[in-house]
Amino acid sequence: MGLPMAVDATPSREQGRLAARLRERDPEALREVYERCGRVCFGFLLKALGDRGAAEDVQQQVFLEVWRRAPAYDPERGSLLTWVMTIARSRAIDHKRRRVPEPLDPDTAASAAESGTTVESEVEALAERWRMRALLGQLPEAESALLRMRFYAGLTQSEIAAREDIPLGTVKTRMFNGLRRLREMIETEDER
Amino acid sequence: MSEARDQISSYLLGELGPAEASAFERQLAEDPALRAEVDGLRSVVARLDELPEEAWAPPEPPPLQMPDDAAGEPRRTRRRRLLRLPTLTLRPAAAGGLAALLLAIGIAAGVLIDSGSGNAPASADLVLSRIDDGPAGAHGDVLVAGDAREATLELAGLDPTGPDNFYELWLLDEDGRMIALGSFPVGGDGKAEIELPLPVEPSRYRYFDVSLQEDNGDPAHSGVSVLRGPTSS
Numbered sequence: 001m002g003l004p005m006a007v008d009a010t011p012s013r014e015q016g017r018l019a020a021r022l023r024e025r026d027p028e029a030l031r032e033v034y035e036r037c038g039r040v041c042f043g044f045l046l047k048a049l050g051d052r053g054a055a056e057d058v059q060q061q062v063f064l065e066v067w068r069r070a071p072a073y074d075p076e077r078g079s080l081l082t083w084v085m086t087i088a089r090s091r092a093i094d095h096k097r098r099r100v101p102e103p104l105d106p107d108t109a110a111s112a113a114e115s116g117t118t119v120e121s122e123v124e125a126l127a128e129r130w131r132m133r134a135l136l137g138q139l140p141e142a143e144s145a146l147l148r149m150r151f152y153a154g155l156t157q158s159e160i161a162a163r164e165d166i167p168l169g170t171v172k173t174r175m176f177n178g179l180r181r182l183r184e185m186i187e188t189e190d191e192r
Numbered sequence: 193m194s195e196a197r198d199q200i201s202s203y204l205l206g207e208l209g210p211a212e213a214s215a216f217e218r219q220l221a222e223d224p225a226l227r228a229e230v231d232g233l234r235s236v237v238a239r240l241d242e243l244p245e246e247a248w249a250p251p252e253p254p255p256l257q258m259p260d261d262a263a264g265e266p267r268r269t270r271r272r273r274l275l276r277l278p279t280l281t282l283r284p285a286a287a288g289g290l291a292a293l294l295l296a297i298g299i300a301a302g303v304l305i306d307s308g309s310g311n312a313p314a315s316a317d318l319v320l321s322r323i324d325d326g327p328a329g330a331h332g333d334v335l336v337a338g339d340a341r342e343a344t345l346e347l348a349g350l351d352p353t354g355p356d357n358f359y360e361l362w363l364l365d366e367d368g369r370m371i372a373l374g375s376f377p378v379g380g381d382g383k384a385e386i387e388l389p390l391p392v393e394p395s396r397y398r399y400f401d402v403s404l405q406e407d408n409g410d411p412a413h414s415g416v417s418v419l420r421g422p423t424s425s
Binding site for chain 2: 027030031034038039040041042043044046047052056059060063064067068126129130132133147148149150151152153155156157158163169172173175176179180182183186
């Protein structure tokens with residue numbers, strides 16, 4: 001078929017520089033990470049924990065951990081946002097597990113263990129969906145806006161073309177490029 | 193080449209007609225490279241379809257509290273004027289029943305304040321009037337930017353929100369379609385000024401609607417509308 005390679009899913013230099021500044025203990029770098037990742041991370045925590053107060057508490061824990069573990073972060077092993085989301089997932093699971101009462105007898109213990117497994121799998125699945133959201137944020141604006149119109153607002157490609165006053169062919173090309181770029185980002189992250 | 197690419201997105205999004213889809217599927221059967229491309233993108237489309245509604249517009253996070261050992265003066269993160277973005281978007285099926293009830297209650301008032309018809313003009317300044325459960329003196333307007341991609345909401349005379357409730361702006365229609373545009377608190381002065389993106393053109397819906405929502409995790413319209421106005425002047 002020979003479709004052209006239209007996308008580049010390699011980590012940006014900017015992200016690498018930000019990671020380096022984090023490792024050098026630059027507080028401004030932490031603020032920048034928060035600007036970039038705070039919103040998606042908080043959205044995930046709010047959904048996972050179902051309680052705004054708890055989500056705010058865990059959000060602070062996550063970024064405290066980002067700060068403390070920054071020297072160990074290797075951008076070659078995953079994007080910054082993926083790393084932050086990995087920490088957020090772990091802290092969300094910890095938080096939900098702490099809310100499970102201590103088992104008093106074998107039956108309760110078995111039930112609690114099962115509940116813990118369920119909690120973990122639920123949070124994992126949710127984190128995976130939010131990881132997709134995080135990747136969306138790394139797309140060029142023209143492509144992410146178009147995907148938003150299609151998958152969030154439910155517009156067809158023709159409706160998008162009319163709304164944006166651009167040719168339908170341009171919409172289809174951007175749609176294809178956006179989907180393909182996302183696929184390559186997923187593959188890149190999975191390979192790390 | 194370009195045609196195949198265009199057809200891939202249309203096929204995956206279910207936008208090909210039956211004859212076109214059949215022809216494309218025959219092409220898929222004969223072209224392993226095309227098939228691999230489509231299979232790879234199909235999972236991306238599925239993931240996007242599964243994305244939680246609130247993920248498209250995540251809520252504003254709390255300000256960052258800098259760790260004690262971080263040098264420098266702590267700086268609060270820049271807060272946008274829209275404090276909490278939509279928790280509900282296009283959910284006609286789920287919201288239909290409630291919307292029908294909501295509209296049954298509010299439609300008379302909506303018709304009364306709907307003074308015009310047709311598409312919203314460029315840079316439309318649209319009036320919101322109190323209805324139903326709105327406090328006396330509540331009023332506001334929506335300034336829709338010329339390209340219909342952003343709007344500024346200015347409200348006054350509203351009851352202040354507390355820790356357990358907030359206001360939400362919607363676009364809604366008589367047939368139950370509705371879309372949440374964003375939510376926000378109101379302080380003691382009863383005023384709010386909010387800038388927000390518009391994911392769809394407002395003229396696709398009949399009304400702007402401001403509801404008072406309980407912060408109970410339910411993303412549906414509460415049925416408690418306080419202000420409403422037409423999407424066209």
